[in-house]
Amino acid sequence: MSWRGLTWDHPRGYNALAAADGPVHWEVQPLEGFESAPIAELCAEYDLVVLDHPHLGEALARDCLAPLDEVFAAADLDRIARAAIGPAYASYAMAGRQWALPLDAATQVMALRPDLAGPPPATWEDVDRLSQRGGVALSLAGPHAALSFLSVCAALDPALDLRDGGWPEDDTARRAYEILAPLAARTPASTKTLNPIGLLDLMGRTDELCLIPLVYGYVNYTRAPRPVAFHDAPRAGGRPGSILGGTGICISRRARVDDALRAHLMWLMADETQRGFIPDHDGQPGLRSAWADPAVNAAWGNFYADTAATLEAAAIRPRHDGYIAFQTRASAYLREAFEARTPAPDAIRGLRAMFEASQPERTTA
Structure with missing residues (x-):
C-alpha cells in the first residue's frame, strides 16, 4: 500500500x-x-x-x-x-x-556574510548602526513583515505568549514598530518582494546583502557559492526574539x-x-x-x-481559525505603514484592531 x-x-x-x-x-x-x-x-x-x-x-x-x-x-x-x-x-x-x-x-535567526558584515551584531541597536552602511534587509514579503514585528515583540517581552489569543501590550508593540521602521526604510527596494528563500539565495550568490537580521533559517545556504553564516537573532531584552x-x-x-x-x-x-x-x-x-x-x-x-539558543526560546504563533488570513493582512498593513511612515501609535492601534477582528468569537456576520 x-x-x-x-x-x-x-x-x-x-x-x-x-x-x-x-x-x-x-x-x-x-x-x-x-x-x-x-x-x-x-x-x-x-x-x-x-x-x-x-x-x-x-x-x-x-x-x-x-x-x-x-x-x-x-x-x-x-x-x-x-x-x-x-x-x-x-x-x-x-x-x-x-x-x-x-x-x-526552524525559527527566525540572523543571516550574514561574515566577509561583508564582520562579527554578528548582538542587539537591535547594533543592527541599526550596521544598516546605516547599507546592505541590510528586513524580511518583509508575504507574511514575514508581521512575523518580523512579532519577533521583536518577543525579544522585548520574554513572557509574551501568543498561542492562545495573546497579543503584545501596546508599549511593547510600539517599541517593536519603532525598531523596525527605520530598518524597513533602509531595506533595498529590490528585496522587499523576496521570500526568505529568495533573500538567502541573493545573499549566497551576490554581494548585495551583508545582513538579514531576522529570516527563517535554511541550513542549505551555508553551502551557497558565497557561504551564508547563521547566528542567534538580535536581542532587545532577555531573549533573542523569534517566532517559531x-x-x-x-x-x-x-x-x-x-x-x-x-x-x-x-x-x-x-x-x-x-x-x-x-x-x-x-x-x-x-x-x-x-x-x-x-x-x-x-x-x-x-x-x-550557532542558532540553537534562538530556537529553544522561540515563541509559538497564534493558531486560531482566522490567524493565517490575519497574518497576510497584517503584513500588508505593516508594509504600507512603513512606506507611509505612519506614526507608531496609529500603526499599532490598527494592528490590534485587525487581530481582535480575526478572533472567531469576535467575528460578526
Missing part, C-alpha cells in the same frame, strides 16, 4: 522525504502555498500533509486531521516530545491532543494508516535518522540531539550550534 503526501518545493522540505524510499509518494507545492493554502482542501487530496503550526486552528475547525494519539503509542509520542528541540513538538499540541510530528525545526517556524507531518482524516506507515514515520523521527539521514539529505532535523551533534555542525557551517 502507498500513500500520497504533500510537502514544499525546497531541498530542505523535499529531498530527505523523497530519498527515504518509504511507502509515501511525496508531491510538492511552492513556499507561498505552504504558508497560506487552505488546509482542508489539501487534506481532502493527500494522506499526509507537511504544514506549519499556525494552520492548526483552521484544520481543527474543519476536522480534517487525525489526532496522533489515535495512530501512535503514547510511549512513542512521549519520546519525541522529550527529544524535540525548543517548542517544536509543543507547537503542534492543541485542544488537548497532538496533531503533527516535528520533522523539521519549522514543519510537522500531519495525517489527514482520509488516510488509512497501517503498521508500515506507522513504522516509516517513527523511523523519520528516530534519533539516528535525525542525526544522519535527514541532514545528509538537506533536511533540518527536529530533535535536539541533531542540533547538538558535532559532526552535523561540522558538515553544515555550525548552523545548528
Whole structure:
C-alpha cells in the first residue's frame, strides 16, 4: 500500500522525504502555498500533509486531521516530545491532543556574510548602526513583515505568549514598530518582494546583502557559492526574539494508516535518522540531539550550534481559525505603514484592531 503526501518545493522540505524510499509518494507545492493554502482542501487530496503550526486552528475547525494519539503509542509520542528541540513538538499540541510530528525545526535567526558584515551584531541597536552602511534587509514579503514585528515583540517581552489569543501590550508593540521602521526604510527596494528563500539565495550568490537580521533559517545556504553564516537573532531584552517556524507531518482524516506507515514515520523521527539521514539529505532535523551533534555542525557551517539558543526560546504563533488570513493582512498593513511612515501609535492601534477582528468569537456576520 502507498500513500500520497504533500510537502514544499525546497531541498530542505523535499529531498530527505523523497530519498527515504518509504511507502509515501511525496508531491510538492511552492513556499507561498505552504504558508497560506487552505488546509482542508489539501487534506481532502493527500494522506499526509507537511504544514506549519499556525494552520492548526483552521484544520481543527474543519476536522480534517487525525489526532496522533489515535495512530501512535503514547510511549512513542512521549519520546519525541522529550527529544524535540525548543517548542517544536509543543507547537503542534492543541485542544488537548497532538496533531503533527516535528520533522523539521526552524525559527527566525540572523543571516550574514561574515566577509561583508564582520562579527554578528548582538542587539537591535547594533543592527541599526550596521544598516546605516547599507546592505541590510528586513524580511518583509508575504507574511514575514508581521512575523518580523512579532519577533521583536518577543525579544522585548520574554513572557509574551501568543498561542492562545495573546497579543503584545501596546508599549511593547510600539517599541517593536519603532525598531523596525527605520530598518524597513533602509531595506533595498529590490528585496522587499523576496521570500526568505529568495533573500538567502541573493545573499549566497551576490554581494548585495551583508545582513538579514531576522529570516527563517535554511541550513542549505551555508553551502551557497558565497557561504551564508547563521547566528542567534538580535536581542532587545532577555531573549533573542523569534517566532517559531519549522514543519510537522500531519495525517489527514482520509488516510488509512497501517503498521508500515506507522513504522516509516517513527523511523523519520528516530534519533539516528535525525542525526544522519535527514541532514545528509538537506533536511533540518527536529530533535535536539541533531542540533547538538558535532559532526552535523561540522558538515553544515555550525548552523545548528550557532542558532540553537534562538530556537529553544522561540515563541509559538497564534493558531486560531482566522490567524493565517490575519497574518497576510497584517503584513500588508505593516508594509504600507512603513512606506507611509505612519506614526507608531496609529500603526499599532490598527494592528490590534485587525487581530481582535480575526478572533472567531469576535467575528460578526
